[in-house]
Amino acid sequence: MQKVAISGTGMFVPDHIITNEELVQSYNAYVVKFNAAHAAAIERGEIQPLSESSAAFIESASGIKQRYVIEKEGILNPDRLHPYLKERPNSELSLMAEIAVDACKKAMADAGKTAADVDAVICSASNMQRAYPAMAVEIQSALGIQGFGYDMNVACSSATFGIEQAVNAVRTGTAKAVLVVNPEITSAHQAWLDRDCHFIFGDVCTAVLVEKLETAKPGSWEVLGTKLATVFSNNIRNNFGFMNRSEDADPQGRDKLFMQEGRKVFKEVCPMAAEHMSSHLETLGLNSAHDVRRYWLHQANLSMNQLIAKKLLGSKEFSADVAPIILDEFANTASAGSIIAFHRHNKDLNTGDVGVICSFGAGYSIGSVVVRKH
Ligand code: CO8
Numbered sequence: 001m002q003k004v005a006i007s008g009t010g011m012f013v014p015d016h017i018i019t020n021e022e023l024v025q026s027y028n029a030y031v032v033k034f035n036a037a038h039a040a041a042i043e044r045g046e047i048q049p050l051s052e053s054s055a056a057f058i059e060s061a062s063g064i065k066q067r068y069v070i071e072k073e074g075i076l077n078p079d080r081l082h083p084y085l086k087e088r089p090n091s092e093l094s095l096m097a098e099i100a101v102d103a104c105k106k107a108m109a110d111a112g113k114t115a116a117d118v119d120a121v122i123c124s125a126s127n128m129q130r131a132y133p134a135m136a137v138e139i140q141s142a143l144g145i146q147g148f149g150y151d152m153n154v155a156c157s158s159a160t161f162g163i164e165q166a167v168n169a170v171r172t173g174t175a176k177a178v179l180v181v182n183p184e185i186t187s188a189h190q191a192w193l194d195r196d197c198h199f200i201f202g203d204v205c206t207a208v209l210v211e212k213l214e215t216a217k218p219g220s221w222e223v224l225g226t227k228l229a230t231v232f233s234n235n236i237r238n239n240f241g242f243m244n245r246s247e248d249a250d251p252q253g254r255d256k257l258f259m260q261e262g263r264k265v266f267k268e269v270c271p272m273a274a275e276h277m278s279s280h281l282e283t284l285g286l287n288s289a290h291d292v293r294r295y296w297l298h299q300a301n302l303s304m305n306q307l308i309a310k311k312l313l314g315s316k317e318f319s320a321d322v323a324p325i326i327l328d329e330f331a332n333t334a335s336a337g338s339i340i341a342f343h344r345h346n347k348d349l350n351t352g353d354v355g356v357i358c359s360f361g362a363g364y365s366i367g368s369v370v371v372r373k374h
Contacts, residue, residue, distance in 0.1 A: 003213035004170045006163070006371060007220040008113065009343040010106025011336075012099040012183075012205040016072035020055035020065060020199060027198055028052045029078035051195060058199040063302025067202030067331035069187045070095070081192040096129040097138040100183040103207035104143055107179060111209040112217050118209070119147030120175040124162030125182050126155045126334040126362075127189050131242065139181060147175065155236070156298055156361020157228075158182060158335035159206065163357070163369050164226040166210035177211035182335045189238065191257040200300075201258070202331035206339035213374065221346065221355070221371035227280040229366045235261040235268070236362035270304055273297075273360040274311035280368045286354060288312040292322075293353040294345065298360050299327035299337030335359060349373050 031050040041047045059065055069075060074084035088094060093101070100123060108114060121143070123136035128151055136149030154161040159182045166178035186201035213222050239249070240256040249256070277295070278288045286292065295312065297305050302325060309323040310316060324345040326337070333340065338359045349355065350373065357369040 002171050002173065004167045004210060004223045005213045005216040005220040005374060006208050006223065007211050007216035008107040008109070008111025008209040009339065009346075010103045010108070010110055010207045011340060011343050012102040012106075014068040014070045014203050016069050017066050018069055018072055018075060020058045022076060023199060024053045024055045024058070026076040026078050026081065027192075027195065030081055030193070033078060053195045053198065062199065063325065063328055064199055064331045065328045068204060070099075070185055070203045071187070075187060075192060082190075083187050085188060093142055094129050094135070094138060096125075096135050096183045096185060097142055099185075099205040100135070100139045100181045100207070101142045103183070103205040104139065104179050104181050107207040107209045111211070111220075113177060113209060113211070115144040117211075117215075118143075118145050118177045118179055120166070120169060120178040121145060121149035122162045122165055122178060122180045123149065123151045123183070124153070124158040124180055124335060125184055126153060126158060127185065128153065129185075135183070136181075143179075145179075154230070154335075154365045154367070155363060156300070156334050156337070157359040157363065157365035157367045159208075159339050160226070160357060160359040160367025160369055161228055161365070163208065163210060163223075164228055164367065167223050167226055170210055170212055176215070177209060179207055179209055181205065181207040182339060184334045184336045186332075186334055189240070189257055191254065191259065194254070196262065197258065197260060200332050202333050204330060204333040204336045204340065206336040206343060208339060216374065218374065219347075220374050222374045224354070224370045224372055225280065225284050226370075227276065227283075227368050229272075229276055230363045231272070233268070233364045235264045236364075266301065266304055269360050269364060270307050271311070272364065273358060273366055274308045276366045277312060277356055277358055277368050280370060281356070284370055286370070289314045291354055292356055293349055294321075294355040295323040296338050296341040296345065296355060296357045297323055298358060299325070299330065299341060300332045300361065302327060334361070
């Protein structure tokens with residue numbers, strides 16, 4: 001069996017930033033208009049008035065200070081509160097493929113590889129722009145890669161689950177190098193009208209190159225092991241889908257966008273994620289408190305990561321050096337979060353250092369990738 005490494009990472013960051021203050025200002029303008037427009041029904045007790053959002057709440061409840069988005073005007077327009085994205089003709093590269101190609105090119109450059117060295121693309125994200133042809137095949141074609149590509153979706157765990165598929169393909173010899181790319185245009189599927197979650201997500205795209213250790217550049221990260229787990233839960237859910245029309249379902253229904261029971265997710269997922277990583281490390285003969293130099297965790301909520309890190313380290317103190325935080329700048333970018341943390345915070349470590357990339361989210365799903373610097 002081949003030894004396998006992550007040899008390069010790349011990231012596309014959208015041009016536009018929305019701060020909590022900007023977001024709340026637009027949302028609150030929408031609330032004022034809504035309540036005025038429904039004053040009579042509210043007075044009769046037929047509908048509940050909407051409550052205003054607060055930037056201070058958002059930062060203290062989540063740790064998020066801002067998010068990047070592909071398009072800002074539509075999201076901040078109180079009469080719209082979702083992005084303006086132009087439908088493109090079939091002759092043009094899709095938006096999702098465009099940002100994926102950018103991140104993939106950067107990951108290949110970081111690894112010192114060209115399209116000729118790569119033979120597979122896995123596009124792994126929370127939402128796909130269309131049903132078919134697969135986004136991965138379009139990305140593969142735009143990059144000029146000979147071989148194959150496919151899409152997969154495990155919500156926030158899409159990246160780590162994709163990395164396991166790439167590692168297995170290289171390990172067993174069905175591919176020599178695989179790009180795993182995570183284009184997350186969360187703004188198109190975010191429930192911007194819902195105060196409980198309107199602040200959660202941001203757009204981004206990450207990519208990693210997985211190849212044989214023997215061809216990887218010095219300083220690459222050897223993959224020591226991967227471990228995936230899923231347990232069904234309705235606590236994070238989105239019922240948008242191809243059967244909506246036949247079910248005569250309301251296409252504008254609240255359940256056709258992101259929904260969650262945030263408190264339950266917090267309570268249930270934190271212990272699962274910590275236990276998952278500890279037991280994965282144990283099977284590799286490693287201890288979560290003593291043998292791991294860095295944890296690149298999924299980025300949904302600051303307190304969640306602090307709690308998980310404390311469980312893993314058995315200490316009361318949280319150190320951002322051991323578990324770097326990027327959600328203050330990016331918000332929750334679904335599957336891309338742990339990969340942004342890895343991309344931004346891996347080059348300063350030393351040969352022999354061990355780290356864990358770990359995602360957790362809808363499904364529930366948890367994926368961990370244990371790596372050692374080569
Ligand atoms: N402004 C002011 N007050 C607010 C706001 C707001 N925006 N929102 C809620 N409040 C109020 C509530 O009404 C409540 O008031 P009261 O106590 O009077 O009832 C109070 O604040 C507390 O509300 P919550 O209990 O909801 O607040 P929490 O402290 O639980 O914080 C969080 C909310 C931040 C959402 C938190 O629960 C959390 O982060 N949980 C973890 C969630 C998580 O990790 N989810 C993962 C989802 S991502 C995923 O799996 C990928 C899905 C695919 C991506 C799809 C892209 C669109």
